[in-house]
Amino acid sequence: MVEHVKNERSKGTWLTYRPDIKILDCTIRDGGLINNHHFTDDFVRAVYEADVAAGMDYMEIGYRGSKKIYPPGEHGPWKHCDEEDVRRIVGDNPTPLKLCVMADAERTDYREDILPKQESVFDAVRVATYIHQIPTALDMVHDAHEKGYEVILQLMAVSVIQEAELEEALPILVDTPVSAIYLVDSFGALYSEQVRDLIVTYVKAIEGTGKEIGIHAHNAQQLAYANTIEALIMGASRLDATLNGMGRGPGNCPMELLVGFLKNPKFHIRPVLQCIQDYVLPLKSEMEWGPKIPYMITGQLNLHPRTAIEMRKSDRPDDYVTFYDKMMEEE
């Protein structure tokens, strides 16, 4: 159990709000992992317009994935986010919404594919890295920063990082030009007490630097929203969410729950609900996301959801016991 941290970030009561809170909508980026980023322009435009109307701070519109690793065609346009594809949706983005693209360490040709900022409609690059990829990630951070972007860092799968490694990694990440570092619960394995402890560690690491801490949660154990508000209370100010929780496997923190919780008048729930009912819900017949028992099992075992995702595509998607037995044998 941890003591609650009281710092300038964690102020805010039931009636006040924290102006430092920033929401990033990663519906297209994370949801695209379900359908290889084959969203229609209409869908992406509807999400963009909803984010603008709802007062979101950032929209992550997809990946800058390597075309050698992810051939176009097999993968839809939001796996690469070519400037002309993005501009077809947002024009020059004459709105306060910042556009963000994710670049995965070792799965992006960042030197060539990330253009100088003045040639791009993007505002920010999020560098996603597993702990063993940090040297590559650091090079990506500097490259994107030098090209003029805000750079955000996602340290993935924190539930399998040893405490000593994390203590070593954080100062290295803080000592870069990133604006924010995210706690990423890739497997949806963390309980609220663990989130609270970890956020304390992250907040301590950035103290005095002006950088911010974020949270990206997965809903394997129906804790994505709960853990997001715990992180918020403990000092995180960058919050990831998706419309209706759309995202790979169990999905993410549902935007509608988060906006309903925040008292910040800059966010509006009505455009979120409208977009969900008009655009997101109809996709439920062709894409699956959200908490399901197989994801719960991988979450409880602190494992990547990939085996559960495969199982849900098999001819026995509800044979939980056989799946449970198999996962326990592999433990």
Added chain:
Amino acid sequence: MVEHVKNERSKGTWLTYRPDIKILDCTIRDGGLINNHHFTDDFVRAVYEADVAAGMDYMEIGYRGSKKIYPPGEHGPWKHCDEEDVRRIVGDNPTPLKLCVMADAERTDYREDILPKQESVFDAVRVATYIHQIPTALDMVHDAHEKGYEVILQLMAVSVIQEAELEEALPILVDTPVSAIYLVDSFGALYSEQVRDLIVTYVKAIEGTGKEIGIHAHNAQQLAYANTIEALIMGASRLDATLNGMGRGPGNCPMELLVGFLKNPKFHIRPVLQCIQDYVLPLKSEMEWGPKIPYMITGQLNLHPRTAIEMRKSDRPDDYVTFYDKMMEEE
């Protein structure tokens, strides 16, 4: 924010467990609110056998509802829990699983219908009361206690009880022969910080009495499980859950999540998963439960889910914006 309470109830780390934890499965009782308690004998027997195999402490098999208010036929057998109906399933219940029946204040003919314990297969009576019904509830508690039962108290809809009223009510409830008092979030409106504060208040009220505190959560905001483990950490030891979260509207804390979290070797997840896949899931085609946006809206507004339940039965169950606008106008 509250200080964490450290008392003998809240011990337990990631590797140890708390032997004081008791789970009550209210699948049939709360789930019956969806189908007027018209479950088949086969279904009720499957849940009973799963609870025995999973090591549950209590199974709440239904209500002792007044037959004048709830005519048999219109309501299935688990609305009244006549002894012969229950014995058809459990015989004399030669297991460690305790059987519990719920009696709602003002909706039960408790003097006549609750038999002396030696004539009954039930072990415990749960008295459910709104705060304005406490005088009736106290009479029910004494009646059941004198007849020989363990008596448990559910103080309903705590999210709309004023703090001063709660401070007045708790000592009155503690000063009765109840074994446990439950925090009941009827509307699924509470956030984890509120649960933590309230559990501290409840735990303080029972200090030195040997009584226990429980939690019954609803999943309107996908917080039923999260709030249940928060309550547990703060000192609650009686936990309500249902198979796959089955229960009225957004449903309850899912048993499979809770058992996966607890390290207590007396609980087993496999029989829970087996019963869900064989018996609970097939009911999904005829009964709806679980988090949905209309329940989120009533939860966020701290309202009873009844309007959302009606809306889900209408011909526009996914017109969230119209429902949201209507609820905001009624605020």
